[in-house]
Amino acid sequence: MQRAEAARQALLTSHPESEVAVLKLDVGSIRSVLHAAQEVKLRYNRLDYLYLNAGIMPNPQLDIKAFFKGLFSSNVISMFATGEGILTQKDKTTSDGLQEVFVTNLFGHYLLVRELEPLLCQPEKTSQVIWTSSSNAHRSAFSLEDLQHLRGTEPYSSSKYASDLLSVALNRKHNQQGMYSSVICPGLVMTNLTYGILPSFFWTLIMPIMWLIRVFTNTFTLTPYNGAEALFWLFMQKPESLDALVKYHSLTSGLGNNYTQPHKMDIDEDMSEALYKKLQDLEDEVRQRLN
Numbered sequence: 001m002q003r004a005e006a007a008r009q010a011l012l013t014s015h016p017e018s019e020v021a022v023l024k025l026d027v028g029s030i031r032s033v034l035h036a037a038q039e040v041k042l043r044y045n046r047l048d049y050l051y052l053n054a055g056i057m058p059n060p061q062l063d064i065k066a067f068f069k070g071l072f073s074s075n076v077i078s079m080f081a082t083g084e085g086i087l088t089q090k091d092k093t094t095s096d097g098l099q100e101v102f103v104t105n106l107f108g109h110y111l112l113v114r115e116l117e118p119l120l121c122q123p124e125k126t127s128q129v130i131w132t133s134s135s136n137a138h139r140s141a142f143s144l145e146d147l148q149h150l151r152g153t154e155p156y157s158s159s160k161y162a163s164d165l166l167s168v169a170l171n172r173k174h175n176q177q178g179m180y181s182s183v184i185c186p187g188l189v190m191t192n193l194t195y196g197i198l199p200s201f202f203w204t205l206i207m208p209i210m211w212l213i214r215v216f217t218n219t220f221t222l223t224p225y226n227g228a229e230a231l232f233w234l235f236m237q238k239p240e241s242l243d244a245l246v247k248y249h250s251l252t253s254g255l256g257n258n259y260t261q262p263h264k265m266d267i268d269e270d271m272s273e274a275l276y277k278k279l280q281d282l283e284d285e286v287r288q289r290l291n
């Protein structure tokens with residue numbers, strides 16, 4: 001909570017007229033999500049925006065061989081833009097008996113949205129739910145038969161693809177009640193997540209190479225400020241005008257200009273419906289276990 005309090009103080013310094021409240025929430029714990037949602041319902045009557053940003057990539061491993069192979073292939077730009085085929089992770093089980101990446105990146109958020117539906121879906125008003133997804137969300141990493149990615153080595157990619165599917169399902173279910181869901185990708189940003197892949201001094205050393213690569217992909221946004229471009233852009237849009245089947249990417253040009261670009265997602269609407277059904281079944285199961 002110390003960092004949250006520091007962020008609150010920083011926000012109050014830059015925007016003294018605002019009200020900023022903090023609330024403890026571990027999206028990786030079912031109890032914590034239910035408890036925090038209860039607290040939100042006590043404090044507020046409605047929500048206009050819900051940003052689902054929390055995410056983890058534990059124990060990332062870079063496949064050096066695949067990286068050098070990719071470097072000299074026709075897929076090199078796509079490899080730098082999405083990290084496809086060169087990153088794996090090691091997942092673990094939480095005390096709720098769920099896979100940590102699945103529950104932190106997807107299921108905890110799903111449960112939070114379910115709990116907060118009464119505050120998000122209100123007559124005559126619109127609300128926006130925004131997921132921080134990733135260009136690393138690949139259909140090939142996801143399976144409806146292995147939602148939690150127990151059998152694979154790319155739980156991060158699987159969980160992000162699942163968030164894309166879930167956003168589509170949420171739109172189908174709740175647009176008529178005024179709730180709209182979107183997914184964004186911030187691009188490659190230097191944060192604790194990327195410092196887990198390579199140490200920060202190494203990223204600093206290769207920064208000139210990264211600026212060069214940015215000229216070819218525009219996906220190397222590199223700073224949190226640049227990465228937030230799509231969030232800001234979405235905030236300025238009318239939710240009814242957004243395309244549910246699109247992911248909004250924050251991009252930074254070689255000259256350092258930020259912009260947002262929509263990319264059609266590789267999504268099958270039946271699959272998104274099937275995922276929603278499976279999440280509902282799991283929700284029933286975990287709620288029963290808690291009672």
Ligand SMILES: NC(=O)C1=CN([C@@H]2O[C@H](COP(=O)(O)OP(=O)(O)OC[C@H]3O[C@@H](n4cnc5c(N)ncnc54)[C@H](OP(=O)(O)O)[C@@H]3O)[C@@H](O)[C@H]2O)C=CC1
Nearest residue numbers: 025026027028053054055132133134187188189191192193
């Ligand atoms: N960095 C990148 O290149 C990219 C990142 N993303 C996504 O952006 C999002 C933010 O990640 P990023 O800032 O890069 O990484 P960081 O590791 O720097 O930040 C992760 C954030 O998620 C929060 N978080 C992690 N686990 C939990 C949990 N169990 N409960 C509540 N909050 C949690 C952390 O909170 P706390 O500070 O309290 O620990 C922190 O605010 C993630 O969803 C990530 O997948 C997507 C594409 C690219």
Ligand SMILES: CC(C)=CCC[C@@H](C)[C@H]1CC[C@H]2C3=C(CC[C@]12C)[C@@]1(C)CCC(=O)[C@@H](C)[C@@H]1CC3
Nearest residue numbers: 079080081082083134135136187188197206209
């Ligand atoms: C830039 C150089 C010379 C080397 C770095 C190689 C990789 C470590 C790097 C290349 C593309 C990156 C990437 C990600 C992580 C680091 C890379 C694999 C992500 C998968 C990080 C998390 C995300 O959500 C994606 C959007 C990133 C995609 C690109």
